[in-house]
Amino acid sequence: MRTVLAVILVLAVAATVTFGQLQDAEAQPRWTPEPDDLDPAVNLALGKTVSFSPQPNYGLTSAGDTDATDLTDGVLSDHHHGQMWFQAKCVGYSYGGRANLSLDLGRIESIDEIAIRFQTAAADQSLYGPVWLAALVSDDGESWRQVGEFTIIGRDDTVKFGVPRNENASAAHRFRFDDLHTRGRYVGLAFYCSNLLISDEMYVMRGDHDPAAVDLSAWPIVDFSTSRPQMHLHKPYLCFTTNITTENPVGLTAPADMEPEEVLVRLELPPGVRLVDGHGFGRGTRTQPAERLSTIEGEAIADGWTSYEWDGKTVASTKTWGRLFVSGDWPDGTEGTMRYQIVYADGSEAPMTTVPIRAIEIPETPQPKALLMGLSWYFLDAMVTWPDCLDAFRTLGLNTVSSYPRWDSADEQQALWEQAREQGFKLMNIDSTFHHMAKESEIYCQFEDGTTGKAPCPSYRGQYYQAEIQRIASQCAKARPDYLFPDIELWNWRGPVDAEKCTRCQADFAASGIETWEEWRLQKGYEMWTEAVDAIRAATAQAGGPEPQFGVYAWVLSSDYQFTWPTTRFYPEYLQSVQPSTYSALDWFQIMRVGNRVRAARETVTGPDVMPWISPGDAGTFDGERFRYTLLECFCNGASGMNFWSNRVWDSELLAAYSHAIRNLVPVEDLLLSGELLQGATVEGPGRISGIVADGQMALLVADYYLDGGGAVTVKLPVAAAMTATDLDTGEVLPVAADGTLRVALQEGTRARILHVK
Incomplete structure (x- = not known):
């Protein structure tokens, strides 16, 4: 599951560019330095060595071990598609969390501006810049003062800092802390990463003031270092x-x-x-x-x-x-x-x-009867150290407890699992099916020269494959879960590319009578998944457990996953939910993108069988307001449950926002589960509408995330008579005219409203 970002990014390699296009791109660079950027008398950062804590960890940009000088060499990314992450002249963090960098100017200097360029968007990618960024100065490298801050956590500084809107195209932005009138020998930047954070240059611009006249006490001393934890x-x-x-x-x-x-x-x-x-x-x-x-x-x-x-x-x-x-x-x-x-x-x-x-204070929140509300990749080892965890789950409105049985084997964890069952919680098993085969040479593709590939062979059905089928079946028999949601990422986005060179696969292909390798790969995937499901069903039935509902991370019906798993053949007999993944939902564009992806998935299935994956902060932390909007986008576009990766950065604010969303959704739960996607509604001017319709009623989400509408959004609904729209958060009742006109007030802090129309 964590490899999804790399999979998405590598897909960009497949884009075809003609030689003429490359020449044009080279003749007209996408990004060029500003007039003083290459003048060392002005840009004091030029040629300096950068220290990091931790070290940048993205493989493509760290190639050549030049990260220490990449940000101060005066060279901007010149990738022809504006995809910085492919270039070693840039610096990158993948799921990096909090990071610091610093440089030594050699002596105390007057400083007017500290800046850094980050990639902030790319076509069809979940990319964003930093979610928080701070500029710091120090005279001695020990005592640091924060002289500027940017954030989208708790407040939105994007307009203040001139960050362009995501237009689903490659973009980079220079985050400037200017007019600082400060000083320092050492300059630092602290930032919190999004899922993939890429930079190509930083700047320290000299001021024309006397550094000795600067009163540093105007800025607070903060904890910052690149040399100690x-x-x-x-x-x-x-x-x-x-x-x-x-x-x-x-x-x-x-x-x-x-x-x-x-x-x-x-x-x-x-x-x-x-x-x-x-x-x-x-x-x-x-x-x-x-x-x-x-x-x-x-x-x-x-x-x-x-x-x-x-x-x-x-x-x-x-x-x-x-x-x-x-x-x-x-x-x-x-x-x-x-x-x-x-x-x-x-x-x-x-x-x-x-x-x-x-x-x-969390209001008592009803647990939904059928909508799946849990924490997914949050397991019993974490729950047993959460005081009164089941009471907290119940108050929050969560109705599902999850486990990774291969890891959650301690007696205390098993006791909590059974306690959750007794208290009426649904139980979800998370697994990495087929990943746990013993790493013996026979499981890999076999080559004529006696060597093997590095990924599992799709035609292997030997002892370790059979042991893996038995492992997951026996674990499900013991756990008796209501849901099994594996993560199966055996190959990269291209699938099992070694198969055509594998002697075992060649023999299997010849014996199969299948005409093409493409069809053969899909048949192998079909055999693997259906055999696993059949074994699990038999084992859980024998154990007296319920038949689990099956869904697999990132499996949707619009494409065959990794060119191996024929999802349309699985649904609905061997796959009861589709699970689109959009980990990063940090800016307004990406929040809408999450909703759009859920809607697209809902259009491919016959019922509300969509349970998307997002990240509660692992791909960049975000505040409760944005998190709640993301959840509402999912359910008002056809989801019947949520999945999350991972457990690392859930906090009180996000859990409170989750509970808030559940309180909004419970009154229309039956409508969400029985309805169809809203069709025929329009927005007059800026704004957005999503919704589910059933029996003459609607659950609507009306939003204007950029607040372009001047304080309200007007929509036209497909209705036959006047109706009312009740705000499921505030209780306010709005009129829907006989012609379907509905005007919804929106403002800072209320950029989206969920409404029940009847």
């Missing part, structure tokens, strides 16, 4: 829930050459807020977990605050260094701050980081 949250703020316990993940950014180090973690919470529990922070192991943070006694400090301290150990950069379960008795919406820092083994302290916090 840094604890961080995944957003520039933290939300916590007051009536149930929910998690907030903590990450660690660390340089690649860092040795593990014992540290002290310090958390300071204001009056009325407390640490309920937590785990991780380099403490203990999977088999020998450390003492939980619920055992730590807080110490009273000044102004009624409480300080909590525990030992930790730094590791390589990770999004999941630790988890915090924070709660309190603040009224819903109350805002304040909290503080945290690391104390290193040598006794030195990182700067104390102050973070805005906000309390959220």
Whole structure:
């Protein structure tokens, strides 16, 4: 599943470009430097060496090991399709999380602008720039001050920073922090990555002021480094829930050459807020977990605050260094701050980081009867360390608990699984079927020279294949799930390319009587999946369990997956749901794209059999407002459930937004499940409408994400008489005229409204 981004990007290689087009592209570069960019007297970054924490990890851009100078060589990407990620002259992070970079100017200089160019869009790709970006300066490389910030988390700075709208075409943008009138010898940039974050150049532009006259105290000291580990949250703020316990993940950014180090973690919470529990922070192991943070006694400090301290150990950069379960008795919406820092083994302290916090009370949310609401790639090992997890699930309105049986085998985990079953939750198995075959040479394609391929052979049916079929069947018999949603990515986007060179496949092809290799590959895939499903059905029936509903990550009916899995032949007997994947839903264009993809998938099936995959932050964190809109786009375009990858960055804000969406959807659940896609509706001017229709009623999502409509969207609905539209969030009742005219007010903070028309 995590390879989907690489699959999508590599597809671009297939684009055909004529020699004349290449000549034109070379003659007229897509991007050119600005007048002062190549003047070292103005652009102080030119020729400097960049340090990273962590090191950029995208393979195509890191080729040649030139990342340390790629951002300061004055050379912009010249890819003929504007696809920076193919060029080693660029720098890239894949699912990178939080990252830092810095450079040394050699001496203290006056600085007027700090800037960096990122790719912000590409045709048919889920690409975006940073979701958060900060510029920093330092005189000594130790004490850093933040002089500028960009974010789309909690507020939208795209207009302020001139970021162009995604037009489904290649685009790059220079994020500028200008008119700084600051100084520094060292310059840093901290950023939070989207799914694939690519840059080709950064800039530090000299100011004409006296650096000695700059008062650095005007900017706050912040925790930043490219030479030591840094604890961080995944957003520039933290939300916590007051009536149930929910998690907030903590990450660690660390340089690649860092040795593990014992540290002290310090958390300071204001009056009325407390640490309920937590785990991780380099403490203990999977088999020998450390003492939980619920055992730590807080110490009273000044102004009624409480300080909590525990030992930790730094590791390589990770999004999941630790988890915090924070709660309190603040009224819903109350805002304040909290503080945290690391104390290193040598006794030195990182700067104390102050973070805005906000309390959220989760209203009791009805669990849907049939819409699938769970966390998918969120397993029992995480749930057993979530205090009162099933109570939290129930209050949030979640109705499904998931497990990866190959991993979730401990007694405590199995007990929680059965407890969830007893309490009426649906049970979902996640698996990587066929990936767990023993990595013996016989499972791979066999070549005439005695060597083997590196991917499984599609015609192999030997002992390890049979053992894999038995493994998944026996695991399902034991777990007795309601759903089985595997992730089957045995080959890259081109499928099993070694098959035609494989002696075993050649013999199988000759014996099959099938005319083409293309048809033969699809037959092999059909045999593999149907054999697995038949074995699972037989095993679960014998165990007295329900027959699972089957769906596979990224399998849709519009194409045969990896040229091997004939999805249209599977549906509906061997495949009960299609599962389009769009991990990144960060900007407004991509949120609409998610809805469009769900609608396209719904048009290919005979019922509401669409359960899409998105990422709750692994492809770039986003706030609760955007997350809720994304969920509503899915359900109002034909989804009957949601899937998520992965469990790493779920937080209290996203869980609250998920619960909010469920409360909006439950009143129209029957309509969503029995209805068809809305047809014939129009939007007058800017805006967007999606919907489901059944028995003369409609569930509508009316949106104007860019707020181009001047505060309202007018739509025309296909109705035979006057009706009413009830806002499923506020209860406001809007009139629908006899000619179908409906005017919906939208504004900042309410860019989309879900309505029940009847």
